[in-house]
Structure formats: structure tokens, C-alpha cells
Amino acid sequence: MLTLRHVNAGYGDFQALFDVSLDVNAGEAVAVIGPNGAGKSTLMRVISGLIPAVAGSIEMEGTSVLDAPPYEIVGMGVAHVPENRRLFPRMSVEDNLRMGCYLPKFRARFEERKRFVYELFPRMQERRDQLAGTLSGGEQQMCAIGRALMSDPKILLMDEPSAGLAPVIVQQVFELIDRIRAEGLTVLIVEQNVKQVLRVVDRAYVLESGSLHMEGTADELLQSPEIQKSFMGM
Amino acid sequence: MNSKLLVAIVAAVLVALPFLGIGPYPLHLVIVILIWSFAYTGWSVMGRFGLVSLGHGAFMAVGGYVTALLWNEVGLTPWIGIPVAMACAAGLAVLIGYPCFRFRIIGHYFALVTLALSEVVRQIIIATRDTTGGSLGYTPERFGDGWSIVAFQSDDRMMFYYVALFFWMVGLVIWRLVDRSMSRYALEAIWEDEDAAAAVGVQVTKEKLKVTVLSAVMTAFAGAMYCQYQMFISPDTIGGVGISLQIVFAVVVGGIYSMLGPTIGAVITILLAEVLRIWIGTEAICLTDKICFNAAGVPLLVYGIMLILFIIFLPKGVVGAVIDKWQGRGKRAEQS
Numbered sequence: 133m134l135t136l137r138h139v140n141a142g143y144g145d146f147q148a149l150f151d152v153s154l155d156v157n158a159g160e161a162v163a164v165i166g167p168n169g170a171g172k173s174t175l176m177r178v179i180s181g182l183i184p185a186v187a188g189s190i191e192m193e194g195t196s197v198l199d200a201p202p203y204e205i206v207g208m209g210v211a212h213v214p215e216n217r218r219l220f221p222r223m224s225v226e227d228n229l230r231m232g233c234y235l236p237k238f239r240a241r242f243e244e245r246k247r248f249v250y251e252l253f254p255r256m257q258e259r260r261d262q263l264a265g266t267l268s269g270g271e272q273q274m275c276a277i278g279r280a281l282m283s284d285p286k287i288l289l290m291d292e293p294s295a296g297l298a299p300v301i302v303q304q305v306f307e308l309i310d311r312i313r314a315e316g317l318t319v320l321i322v323e324q325n326v327k328q329v330l331r332v333v334d335r336a337y338v339l340e341s342g343s344l345h346m347e348g349t350a351d352e353l354l355q356s357p358e359i360q361k362s363f364m365g366m
Numbered sequence: 367m368n369s370k371l372l373v374a375i376v377a378a379v380l381v382a383l384p385f386l387g388i389g390p391y392p393l394h395l396v397i398v399i400l401i402w403s404f405a406y407t408g409w410s411v412m413g414r415f416g417l418v419s420l421g422h423g424a425f426m427a428v429g430g431y432v433t434a435l436l437w438n439e440v441g442l443t444p445w446i447g448i449p450v451a452m453a454c455a456a457g458l459a460v461l462i463g464y465p466c467f468r469f470r471i472i473g474h475y476f477a478l479v480t481l482a483l484s485e486v487v488r489q490i491i492i493a494t495r496d497t498t499g500g501s502l503g504y505t506p507e508r509f510g511d512g513w514s515i516v517a518f519q520s521d522d523r524m525m526f527y528y529v530a531l532f533f534w535m536v537g538l539v540i541w542r543l544v545d546r547s548m549s550r551y552a553l554e555a556i557w558e559d560e561d562a563a564a565a566v567g568v569q570v571t572k573e574k575l576k577v578t579v580l581s582a583v584m585t586a587f588a589g590a591m592y593c594q595y596q597m598f599i600s601p602d603t604i605g606g607v608g609i610s611l612q613i614v615f616a617v618v619v620g621g622i623y624s625m626l627g628p629t630i631g632a633v634i635t636i637l638l639a640e641v642l643r644i645w646i647g648t649e650a651i652c653l654t655d656k657i658c659f660n661a662a663g664v665p666l667l668v669y670g671i672m673l674i675l676f677i678i679f680l681p682k683g684v685v686g687a688v689i690d691k692w693q694g695r696g697k698r699a700e701q702s
Contacts, residue, residue, distance in 0.1 A: 182564060206567035218562035220555050231555050234548070235567045279566065 133158045133318055134179070134210075134287055139188035141178045148174040150343040152188070156287065161309075161319040163329045163350075165363065166339035172322035173215050175339070176291045179320075180212040181205040193286070207235055209286035216295055217276040221265025225256055225275055228264045232282025241284065249278040252311060270301035277308060281317075288312065290321040294328065306332050326363040330354050380531060384524045393523050395640065399632045400530035401591050406620070406628030407537040408584025409613045411544055412577045414622050415553040416473070420610045421462065421480030424487035425455045425582040427605030429589025431491060431498060434506040434599060437517070439497070444518035448590045455586030456579045458483075463578040467571040470560070481607060488606040503600030506593060518594050526595050533591065534629070537584065541625050544580070549573055585613075615673050621683025630685050639665050 134156040141149045148171040156162045166172055177183045179190060181202040190197050197205050206212075211232075219228050229249060233242050250257040253274045259267060264275055273293055280288055293309065294302040302325060309332050313319060322339075323329035330336060330350045338346040338359070346353070353359050379386075384393060409422050432451035436442040442450075462483050466476055492500045499505075509517035513525060520526055544550055552573045555563040564570050593599045602608060612635070620631020642665045652658040680687045 180565060182561065201569070202564045203567040203569050206565075212565040214562055214565050218559050218565070220558040220562065222558060223551075223554060227551065231551060231563070231566050231568075234552065234555075239548070283567070 133160075133193055134320065135189075135191045136179070137189045139175075139178060139190060140186045141174060141183060142186065143174075143183065147186070148342050149178065152339075152342075152344055154337055154344065154347075156318060156320050158286075158318055159316060160335065161313050161321065161333040163333040163336040164320070164322045164339050165324070165326045165329060165336055165353075166322075167324065167363075169341075170339045171342040172324075172339055173291055174342075176212065176215075176289050176320075176322060179205075179289060180210060182212075203235060206283060207237065209283075211280035211283050211285035211288050213276050213280045213288065213290045213293065215291040217272045219264040219267075219272055219275055219279070221263065223264055224261050225264055225267070226260040228275055228279050229256075229282050232279035235283065238283045242282070245282045245284060249281055252281070252315070253278055253308075268301075269297045270304050273297065273301075273305050274308060277312065281312070285317070287318040287320060290319060292323060293321065294323060294325045302328065326359065327354075384527055390523060393527060395636065397523065397527050397530050397595060399629075399636050400527075400534040401588055401595060402616070402636060403629040403632040404530075404534050404537040404591070405585050405588030406613055406617050406632055407534075407541050408581050408588060410617045410622055410628045411541060411584065412581040413614070413617060415577065416557040417553075417574065417578065418473075418477045418614070419480040419578075419581070420477050420607070420614065421483035422581070422585045422613050423484040423605045423607065423609035424458065424480075425585040426589035426592070426609060426613075427487050427491065427599075427601065428455045428458060429586030430593035430599040430604045431504065431589075432586075433590040434504055434593050435497070437506050443516050444590065444594060445516070448518075448587065451590050452583045452586045455582045458487075459579045459582035460575065463575050464571070467574045467578075472560070481610070484605070484607045484610045488601045491601045491605065499600075501601055503598055503603070505598050508597070519597070530591065530595070533587070538625055538629075540580070540584065544577070545625070549577065553577060612669075615669055617683070618673065619676050619683055621685030621687075621689075623682055624685040624689060627683050627685040631683065634684065635669075638668070642668060 137153050139149055139152045140147060152175065154162070154164070164172055164175060174183065178185050179197070181197065181200055181204070185198055192205070192208050192210060195208065197208065197210070220231060223231070226246070229246055230242060233239055233245055255271060256274055256278050259271060264272065267275060277290075277293075290309070293305050297305060306328050309319065309321065313332065319333070321329060321333065330353055333350050335347065335349050336353050337344050338353070346356070346358070348356070383396065405422070405426060409419065412419065429448075429451045432454050433444050433447040436447040436450060437444060462479065465471075466479055471479060491498045506519070509519050511521060513520035513522055552563065552568045555566070555568055556570050556573060560570055589604050592604055616631035616635040617628045618631070619634055620629065621627025646661045646664050649661050650658050651661050676683065682690065
């Protein structure tokens, strides 16, 4: 579904991604794991068009998204849950969801998608008139995922969904991801919380200093001594 | 009280106002208030989304000067001159807005860029004094006595009152249309988080540019109306940093987030300026033999103090505070 080949990207003179190639097949959940500063967020931002790729190709279902502006990429069915939620704090939960189907072609389905999100996350329905900035961390993550689901995306990009959350909440967030997978959605997720994320995905890539070092199924990586040593402190 | 009834009564009073035995001076004040209200509403259309422009004096000056220059120099009727002036303001808005929005110049930095715009346009008017009259001001040529549709001029205050009243209402309708549009959500989202807005598919630069052009065009129209009514413009009466700041001040006082905020701001600031002018005059005031100042500066002093007090104590302005209080009372009544 999503194919990256030899992607280089960065900020100004600083190059953050070197020759990154990866694939996400329909229905799959794939993780990119790696330490701080490995380029995980940059990878997400390149795919969703927020920063340009310097070289390489990115294709979504065979269509290049390389020079497409972010709104076109959203229109192709790529939804981005940014790092640290990035909700609109002074808007209500429902208005945040409304922004999720902002594109004209999605607007007509607002009510239908809203019902879907409320069924998935009943807590959001209880909180619908509350300002998003006043939600708890876990609820904010729910709202951010809900906002991304409003456009009925084909693939969901999740940037560090566990960042800045208490361990109990992190547990809940990964349960949310399980629920989304059960809906048949394709998910690409970047995480530092390696142990947890490998339990909810099918495959994973290891990103270090801007390039991919390893890839394998979640089980392989969980068993790998190298991963256990560098990421799980075993 | 039934709010529809209230609106109907206010509308009826406004329409009948010239026949209620109102003198020429009060009627003049009302017209001036209506024209400035339109300009302030135009500013708040973008200002309410955190796009604080200190450059609207420039758009107002473009509106007035382009209209008057085309009339005097080319003999072009304001019916064409005003749209041309509005197009010029739109062009200027794109010229200054596009680079700002493209390269993420936001908040204070955007305000500073637009502040410079105010001064640049004022300096251009002064530098081309052979044509524009410089700081001495400029007068559109009179068509003759009475009124003329072609010249968009009239001796008759009453006629201008209805023109100003009509466009004031158009201004409110535009405000309401923006308020009810999807652009409103987009602009609020952009204000809160540009990246997140872009990530859900908002075209950040385009949305900002759209509302900036709308705001500039409205302000230019107000400048043209002011020119046609006063039959005199100068860089200091419709342009420059002074007017830009006056616009921001009035809207902050009235209420930046409410439809009637800019209008109430115009009422308060213009009446205040008149009262201070009549009460204190423009004589020199001497505290001691050595410390003297011109009393014409006193209104500025009062403005400055009021602005500080409003920003601290009534950040939503008079109208915003009244609405909050009213809604708060409604909620308490529901609970009890």
C-alpha cells in the first residue's frame, strides 16, 4: 500500500534520513522503532508531506506522493496522528473531530464518521463538548486518533502515541491500537516503547541515526538479542 | 427579552434616525462611527484568528487615495475607482501576506511586518507630495452643489447616512458569513497549531491569504467611503501607524470575538475622542513654567491607559464581557 524507496530528507542543511526504503502492505501493522533523534518523526512528516523529501520515491497505492502538498496526501487516505497529540486545545472534542474531515470531499460523511468514532471511543462522546485541552493525556490521544479516523483513512500514521503518557495510560493506548487494527485499518507506527509496540504490530523496522538497520517480524525482533540489549535493557 | 424583537427595534430606530430630529453634528458622528465600524469589522475578520495586523492603515489609505487620485487625475468615477482601489489593496495584501504565510512569519513577527507596511505606505504618500499633497492632505474635486451619483458625492448628510448604514450592515453580514464558514474552523485550527492543521488537510497559506485579502479589501472600501464623505484625506487621518493602532485599539475595547464588538469599539472610541476634544481642547497645558504640553495629546494618553486596562481586565472587550456575564447568569439559573 505504502512504498518508500531510497528516501533522503532533512531540515535545511541537516540530513535526518538516509536512503530509507520500507513497505507497508494493506491490512498490516508495521512499526518503526528506534531511539530519540533517530529520525522517526521526520519519517512520518515526510510521508504526510509536511517536509519535502530530497531524494527517493514515496508511493501510496502506486501514486507518487513525493511533491504532493499535505492536503492532497490526506485526500489519498493517509491520516497522520502527530507526536504529542497536537490537538486544537481551545476547540471542543467534536470540533476537533470536525477538523479531521475538513477536506470538502470528506465533509458530507461527518455524521457517519462521528458515530463510528464515538462507538469506538465512547469516552469521546461523553466529552464531546469539552475543550480538548482539558482532556487527560489518554483521552487526548483518543481524540487525536479519533480525529485521524474521521477521514476514513486507508492508512494511519501514528507518531509516538505513548510519548509523555503515564505507564498505565500507555497500556490503554496500545489497547486502542489493537482495537483500530481489529477494524481492519493499515497502521504505520513509530515508537520508542519497543517492548509494547512489538506486541501490537506484525512487522517492524529498526531506525538508527537516520537509516534502517534491521527488519523482521515482531516475534523475530522480540527474540533478537541485539534488540533486547539496546532497547529493553536485558 | 425576545432578541429578534430587540434587533427589529434597533433596526427601525437606525432607519428612522435622520427623521427623529437629530441635529447635523450628531448625525455626522453617527456616520463617522458607521464608516469606522465597517473598517474595524474588516480588521477583526482576520484579527480574531490571531492574525494581528498593524498595517490596516495602509489598506485604508490605499482605498482613499487610489479612489480620489483616479477621480481627480483621470476623471474615473468612484464606481470604478473604488473597485480598483479595493483590487490594489488585495494586491498589496497578497504581496505582504504570501511571503509571511509561506515562511511562517506569525504572531509578533507578522505584526511587525505589517507595522512596517503602514509606515511604508505613509512615506510613499508623503514622498509623492506633488501628486498626493503629502502630509497636507488631499481633496477629491467637488462635482458641484447638491449630489451626484457619478461622483459618489453628496451635500446631503442624510443620503450618506443611508449609504454608510447599508454598508455597515453588509460588514456585519460578511463577519457572520465568515463565522459560519468552514474557513472559520480552519483559521482557528491554524491559530492553535499550524502543523496539526496542515496534517488534517488545511491549506494553511491559502486560508490565511484568503482572509487577509478579504480584510484588506473591506478596509480599503472603508477608506474610500471615508474619503467620499469627508472630502478630505491625509496620511494621518486614514493611514499610517496611528490609524493602524487606532483600529486595533477600538476592536480590543469593543470585543474582538463578537460580531458587534468592532461597532461598539467605534462608538466608545469616537465618542471618547470627541468628548476629550471638546472638554480639554487643543490649548497648551502648563503644569509648571517649564513643563508644557499640547492638550491634543491627552486623548492618546487616555487611549494608552485604557488599552492597558482593557487587555488586563476585559480581554474579550465590552461586548465579550457582556455576553460572558449574560451566559454565565443563564447557566447559574439553569443549575438552581
